[in-house]
Amino acid sequence: MAYLNITDLQKHYDNYHALRGINLAIEEGEFIVFVGPSGCGKSTLLRTIAGLESSTGGNIELDGRDITELASSKRDLAMVFQSYALYPHMSVADNLSFALRLAKEEQSVIDEKVKSVSASLQLDKLLERKPKELSGGQRQRVAIGRAIVRQPKVFLFDEPLSNLDAALRVQMRLELARLHKKLGTTMIYVTHDQIEAMTLADRVVILNAGQIEQVGTPLELYRSPNSRFVAEFIGTPKMNLIALDNVVRENDTLHLQLLNASIDFPVARTRGPLPDSVVMGVRPEHMHIVESGGDIIGKVELIEHLGSEAYTHVRLANDQTIIVKAPARTTIKDGEEIHISLEREEVILFNQNDRVFSVIAEEACHD
C-alpha cells in the first residue's frame, strides 16, 4: 500500500474531460514531477489532490485515509503556488505563521517554528518586510517557508519556478533538491519544463490529454519511452524520428532499410509481430559524424554552436531533416555532405500507432 494512492481519478468540466482515469501510487518521501504540455491536465491533477478542485470520480487516499471528499484545509497538504500567493498585507513572519495561528498553536511554538524555518531559508533578516518589498527569489522562499512551517504530509508545487529569471531558476531548482534531501517529505511538483522534471524527480509522471502517458525515473523515460509522445517530450533537442523505407526480417536479424542503407537490428530486441510501417527513433547525441562508412548520408543545412557542443541540422536524401550532435569545435561547414553512424543499442522502433515495440539493449540496462 503506497503512501498516496490515486485510483481512477476523473474530472469533468462542463464540456471538457480534464482527467480521464488517473491511477498513480506514490511512496512516502518520493519526489514526483508531473510534466506535460499545456492543457494536459497536470495542474488540474495537482489541484484535485490539493482539494481545490473536486473530482467527479475516483479516489484519493493519503496515508491510509480517504481524502477524496475532504476540504483542502483538512488534507494536511501544503502548496506552493506559481504566483507565490503571499498575503500582501502581512509581514513575512505573519505569512509564515498564518497556518499555525489559524491552528491556534501556542505563541512560543509558533515563534520557534518561524525562527527555524526562516533561518534555514535565509529569511531571518526579512521577517518584518511586506511581500512587495521582496525580490522574486525571496518571495519564492517565503512561499516555500510557509509550506514547510506546517510540516505537512505532502508538498505540492504548482510551477513554482516559472516566474523567476533563468539564472535564479537554476539556483532555486538546486535549493529545492537540497530541501527535499533534508526534509525527506513527499513532494509533488508540476512543471512544463522537462529539464526541471529530469533534474528534480525521483519519478516523472508524463501526462497527455488527461491521461498518464508513462511513469518512470528520469533515465527510464529517457532511455526507454513507451510511446512517441514520451520519446519526443523528453530530451533536448528532440529525438529524431525517421520513417523507414522497409524492414526485412532475416533469421534473428531485422534489416532496417533507409534510402541506400541497411541497419541491422536483433529480433530479440523487439516485442510482438513486425508492424507494417516502422519509424526509427534516435537521439541526436546517439548519432555520430564519421569520415566514411556511416549508416546514413546527409547534407548539412545549418550548424548551431552551443560552445560545449554543436548541433548539425542535416537533410537526408528523402528530404527529411534530422539533428546530429557534433563535437564542440567541429570544422564541418554548411552544405557539406556527411556520413552519420548510429549507436545501435540506442535505436528505438515505433509501430504505426506510435507505440514503442523495441526493448533497450541489455548491456545498456545495467549502467
Place this chain on the structure above:
Amino acid sequence: MKRSITRLLMAPSVLLLLAWMLVPLSMTIYFSTINYNLLYPGRNNFVGWMNFEFFITDPGFWIAISNTLILLISVLLITVVLGVALSALIDKPFFGRNVVRVLLISPFFIMPTVNALIWKNMMMNPVYGIFAWISQSLGLEPIDWLSDYPLMSIIIMVSWQWLPFAILVFVTALQSQDTEQKEAAQMDGANGWHIFRYLTVPHLARPIAVVVMIETIFLLAVFAEIYVSTGGGPGYDSTNLAYLIYNQALLQYDVGVASAGGLFAVLLANIVAFFLIRAVGKNLTV
C-alpha cells in the same frame, strides 16, 4: 525663460480656478459681516460678528451640528458594513447574479428627491406605507416614521441611496482579489470567515477609504431628502447644517446669517476632513 513661459501658459487656468473658488468665498465672507435681509433691502450696513452670534445662538445650531455628524457617521457605518458584506456575498457566482447586481446598484440612479418621495409616501407613511402594512399584518401599531423617528428616517433614506455606491466600489475591488491567495489560505486551514477577515477586509482597506472620503463630501451636505420628507422637523429633530442655512436664507430671508452659517459649514467640513485624513488617508498613500 522656459520657466516663465510654462507659468504664463498655466496662468489662465490657475487664475480661472482661483476666481472660481475665491469669488464665492469672499462674497460669503463679505455677506456674513453685513446686515443683509431680503425683507429690508438697502440697509446693508457693517455689523461685525453679529451674524455669527445670531447663528450660533440659534436654538437649532447645536442640534443641527450634532444631527449632521450623527447622519454622517451612521450612514458611513451602514453603507461600509453592509456594502462589504453584500459585496462579499455576491462575489461568488450564483444563478441570477447579474440581475441581483443590477438591482443592488440601481438605487444610485434615483435622484435624492424621488428617493425621499418614495420612502415618505410608499414605505414610511403610517396609513398606506409598506412598513405600516407589515406592522398591521403582524398585529402591531404602525409607526409614524417621519414624525416619531425623523432623523432615523433620513438616515435610512440616505443609506439606501449611498449603499449602491459602496457596493459598486467594493464589488469591483473584490474582482481584483487574487484567487490563488484565497486558495493558499484554504490550504493553510482557513475557513470562509478567516479568508474574509484576514484577506478580503485588508484587501478592501483602500476602497473603504475611498468610499468614506467621497461619501463624506456628499453626506455633509444632505439637503433634498430632508427638504422633501421631514422639512427639518419636527422642530429641529432632523435639521442638519445645510438645512439650517437654507432655513435662514430662504425661510427667514436673512442672507447675512445664512452666509455666517455657510462659513461654519466650511469649518465643520475642514474639521471632519482633518480627522478623516488622519484616520483613513494613510491607506491611500501606500
